[in-house]
Amino acid sequence: MQTPFKRRALVSALALVASAGLLAACGGSDDAPTDVEDTALQFDPASYTTVNVTVDGVAMKVRQYKVVYVAKPIRMAATQATLGGGTTTLADPYAYQSMVISVPEASAADQKKAVYMLVNNGGWWTSAVATTINEGQAFASTSDTDNIGAALKAGYVVANVGTRSRGARAADGSWAGKAPSPVVDTKAAIRYLRLNDARMPGSAERIVLTGTSGGGGLTAAVSASGNSADYLPYLAEIGAAGITGAGTTVASTLKDDVFAAVAYCPINNLGNADAGYEWEYSALRSDANTGALDGVAYSAGQQPAASRAIAAAFPAYLNGLGLAREDGKALTDASMREATTAQLRDEIERQIAKGTAVPQLGGSFTVTQRGTTASYPNDWLTLTGTGTSAKVAAIDYAKFLNFVTTITKLKTVVAFDAVGVTGNPAISGETNLFGSAAAEYSNFTEWSWNNNTKARDASGQDDTGQPWASYLAATSTNTLAAQIRLINPIAYLNTSADSAPYWYVRHGMIDRDTAFSMQTLLYHAIRKDPSVKEVSFKLPYLVPHSGNYDVQEAFAWIKAKLDSNP
Structure with a gap:
């Protein structure tokens, strides 16, 4: 039987192979391994x-x-x-x-x-x-x-x-x-x-x-x-x-x-996830669906202004991708909601066709999550017809988003790159996925970088003296630009x-x-x-x-x- 995870065995194998000079060319399967590392990584089919x-x-x-x-x-x-x-x-x-x-x-x-x-x-x-x-x-x-x-x-x-x-x-x-x-x-x-x-x-x-x-x-x-x-x-x-x-x-x-x-x-796409999130939800945010930060209610703090500023970056990013919908029309900030609505329509009609009880306008959705079941009014979906032949007549997308945020509150602003901004007091979001091995975190989006006010955290213009674009371009001193790209x-x-x-x-x-x-x-x-x-x-x-x-x-x-x- 194999003793799990033995680094000592790996080191011994590397040393043995190195001393034997086994540097044969690699075939990747039946052939001899290409180098000492590959030899050390040989699978033993009998060791289970x-x-x-x-x-x-x-x-x-x-x-x-x-x-x-x-x-x-x-x-x-x-x-x-x-x-x-x-x-x-x-x-x-x-x-x-x-x-x-x-x-x-x-x-x-x-x-x-x-x-x-x-x-x-x-x-x-x-x-x-x-x-x-x-x-x-x-x-x-x-x-x-x-x-x-x-x-x-x-x-x-x-x-x-x-x-x-x-x-x-x-x-x-x-x-x-x-x-x-x-x-x-x-x-x-x-x-x-x-x-x-x-x-x-x-x-x-x-x-x-x-x-x-x-x-x-x-x-x-x-x-x-x-x-x-x-x-x-x-x-x-x-x-x-x-x-x-x-x-x-x-x-x-x-x-x-x-x-x-x-x-x-x-x-996914963490470098642009905050922009997409605020573009989707900024106009709908309120004290009812967005939590307080560091004891400050949504409407009383920095979150509303931050949300609007971050949202403003999304159209240029999306429009620059050159994507198209199934009908060949460009996928832009002007058509994105329509494209998502089409997905909603397809899913609802699939459910209706297989017999799922989808409520008519004025009825109620029954939602179960985390073991709790609750009812929420349908003020966004209009159907035509009845039974399994019913079709979606209209979806009010803004009211749909309100429906979603009534069921589960939104993430606070900033959702993904939160550390050091808008009164956020702790490590949250994905900020600590980025930066050097010597630093606990690094802001990885432009708004958070430029608005980091946490002193001596080695992140943001306040500590580095460099605005966002300049810091990203300084690839001889940091790898942030590569980090953002390599996980996207x-x-x-x-x-x-x-x-x-x-x-x-x-x-x-x-x-x-x-x-x-x-x-x-x-x-x-x-x-x-x-x-x-x-x-x-x-x-x-x-x-x-x-x-x-x-x-x-x-x-x-x-x-x-x-x-x-x-």
């Missing part, structure tokens, strides 16, 4: 534990492997912060760069099975490797919320990936999870599978990458940027498989693209990167964690990419911020894509 579970009441044996997927993992501090302000003890110092690979016994000799790869990273937070495939666990493949049961029933290889991300603290005290670390680590895990494809069950050419919220954003960024050379220097630093050379000579012998992306409510799927869609050919993207109809405009934008950018063969995008009916609530639909879609590419 057996886990006994049930799927649909039937016993199943699962082979479970635990691996460190890079040759130079970063040793992490024992005490790590948790999302929300607490702390946790990290049992293994390399758990952020480790992977648990679970293989149904019946698939152990099958090298064509898909690999269902999961990233966690809620809130873009750092994520130690973990799995729910444990001794005695019961799964139900027919459940609409049990994606692991569905994956095991299908015989897929299940790969749970730990990654560094915001909040990660190395043993030396540095902030080791700064962007683009989560993308780089996920790519390194993919490369581990590609390096060992001929020795492992499953096919690394059939990876289905999936995640929710920050994990959905991570899924989108990785799936959009397949095989981009931009990540090679970062991959070289951690000893990822298939990397040769260093500096200006760094190159790759392996691929890191994926077959399909399944992204739920992806918090929009920066890689419609480029020379090998984007995943198949995408399944869902964002709940009552999810206000990011703007509907940002998801509509992502959808049309995916749809435009020449590498993409199909994108399934929906705003599921009355679904809040969540994932894996439509497992039967999602896995039927996955199976159809795999079957069409045997």
Whole structure:
């Protein structure tokens, strides 16, 4: 049996290979590995534990492997912060760069099975490797919320990936999870599978990458940027498989693209997420739907002015992307709401056709979230006809947004890049995903940078003496511009990167964690990419911020894509 996550074994293997001078050319699967790192990352098919579970009441044996997927993992501090302000003890110092690979016994000799790869990273937070495939666990493949049961029933290889991300603290005290670390680590895990494809069950050419919220954003960024050379220097630093050379000579012998992306409510395009959020919601904000900051009510503080200023940046960004809707019309600030409304209409009519009781104007919606059910008046949706033949006659989009924000209050201003501005007293949003390893955080949007008033935090014009554009341009002294780009799927869609050919993207109809405009934008950018063969995008009916609530639909879609590419 394998002793999990042994860095000592990796170091010994590297030393042994180096002394033997095994620097043979790489073939990526059956051939000799290309360098000492690749040799140290050889998969041992006999080194597993057996886990006994049930799927649909039937016993199943699962082979479970635990691996460190890079040759130079970063040793992490024992005490790590948790999302929300607490702390946790990290049992293994390399758990952020480790992977648990679970293989149904019946698939152990099958090298064509898909690999269902999961990233966690809620809130873009750092994520130690973990799995729910444990001794005695019961799964139900027919459940609409049990994606692991569905994956095991299908015989897929299940790969749970730990990654560094915001909040990660190395043993030396540095902030080791700064962007683009989560993308780089996920790519390194993919490369581990590609390096060992001929020795492992499953096919690394059939990876289905999936995640929710920050994990959905991570899924989108990785799936959009397949095989981009931009990540090679970062991959070289951690000893990822298939990397040769260093500096200006760094190159790759392996691929890191994926077959399909399944992204739920992806918090993506962080550099523009605040602009999109305020453009969507600024005119609707009030004390009723926006919380106080540092004891100051929304209307009495800096939030309203900040919201308007941030919103003003979105039209130029959106209009400059050159995207188009399905009808060929340009996707601009003038047509974005109409484009999102079209998605709402499609989803509501799908629900009506399958018998869902959608209320007429003046009726009430019944909404359940976090175990609580409540009714909300329908003042935004007008239907024509009755029964399963009813159609959407009109959607009042402004009233729809009010409906959403009545169910769940909006994020305060600033939603994503909050630290040091508008009276925000603590680390919140995604600000600590950015900056150098020596700094806890860095503002990553222009408004927050220019309005940071927190002294001596090394962020903003107040401390650096540089306005936003000048700081971004100073690439010899900081990497902020690269960090923002490297985690943004929009920066890689419609480029020379090998984007995943198949995408399944869902964002709940009552999810206000990011703007509907940002998801509509992502959808049309995916749809435009020449590498993409199909994108399934929906705003599921009355679904809040969540994932894996439509497992039967999602896995039927996955199976159809795999079957069409045997």
